[in-house]
Amino acid sequence: TPEPAESKATASFVVVANRLPVDRVEHADGSVDWRTSPGGLVTALEPVMRRQDGAWVGWHGAPDEALEPFENDGIQLVPVDLTAAEVEDYYEGFSNGTLWPLYHDVIATPGFHREWWDAYRKVNQRFAERTAAVAEQGAVVWVQDYQLQLVPAMLRALRPDLRIGFFLHIPFPPTELFQQLPWRDQILEGLLGADLVGFQVSGGAQNFLRLVRARLRQETHRDEIRTAEGRTVLARSYPIAIDASELHELSASEPVAARAAEIRHDLGDPDVLFLGVDRLDYTKGLLARLQAFGELIEDGTLDVDKVAFVQVATPSRERVEEYRQLRDEMDRLVGRINGDIGRIGRPPITYLHASYPRDEMAALYRAADVMVVTPLRDGMNLVAKEYVACRQADDGALVLSEFAGAARELRQAYLVNPYDVNGMKDKLIEAMQDSPRNKARRMKVMRRQVAEHDIDHWASAFLDDLGKTGPKA
Ligand code: ADP
């Protein structure tokens, strides 16, 4: 539980993200709770911040609520307040109704509304001002993700002494899609306020460099941009990672091992346990994945008495229309599959619309024989890496979408095109039936990859490069 604390007035290292690592939640009876914020950004950055002495600037998740800075788990948290109207227009609107679908291959149709853009600008300015007030002279500031793309330039205007990095956690789209955005040049200019702009994969950095050349007429040389005012900005890729050793140890612990066995037992000790873990998001490919599994039982390839599928889906962005629709579609699909082909005590799909603590997640990963990660588009996907980190031996199998950033590193996964339901059915069977020898060969390489390229490696690669750029205060 966070404790209100004397806030240090300034910090030499500042992370700026839309969300703080904890959300303030108010219950119906008026009591207040804090819970870990959802998503990969917090999973990745929290351990980095715990090891640094710095401040984290972000929204605390509650509308119309003004909070003072406080300390949580050794991290200085600096809240940025949003009104209910700003949550609607900046967060649900421009961030998650415009940028999120546009940057994810327009899987849903982005909305282009001028009032959303106005709120995005205004809120980005507030984040920049809050950060300018917290950062020491010459501090390193690390701005995160698509909700805050204007902050680098706004912050530089206020504080030219700072060294500013920006990292995009989601895909940076192909140039043709990006150019639909009515405010495309403003976004590019916002990002160019940073000294270093980081992307998950090299394709994202290349798309950005191409746009900067074509639209803003800036000179580029390899991964360097020379801006009109004579600064150099670097654009590079840094595939994000997890705290692999910590998760591995958690998964190795006796209580987690016991809980993993209990989960399998409660599911009726299936021969094969399939697992999906996602935010409930239309980019995650949930419907086609469950459809593929359902068809395998329906057509007799899989025996409902011998297999089980657990799908955990964290509630996410519940006031955005597309997310409501997805929730209804999931309820319908799971209900239909379980109703059509389930037996007493044997629903083929166990669907949990909930968020769980880390030890429960580790137990689920440890229990699963086949991890199914099939996003239609994903910047990285940390769930895939978490499953690998939780292995205690070279066993288990990972079915992974070609369209997740993680597929670049986890080449030994059973790679699938998530739009191809038949292809997915074949891969689920292959992953399940492959020989232990083949599985071990694949998992061994992936375990080494995940262990060696962990979150500290990622943060120092980015921060070392950032340290070599920018103003010398
Ligand atoms: P995204 O950032 O789009 O949500 P990632 O796969 O990169 O996707 O990261 C998701 C993070 O959220 C992972 O650390 C995962 O363990 C966590 N997570 C996902 N679903 C749940 C859940 N139901 N309960 C607890 N944590 C979850």
Ligand code: F6P
């Ligand atoms: O990078 C993925 C991401 O969008 C983060 O920026 C975000 O914090 C997380 O997923 C969860 O989404 P939200 O903050 O909208 O609940």
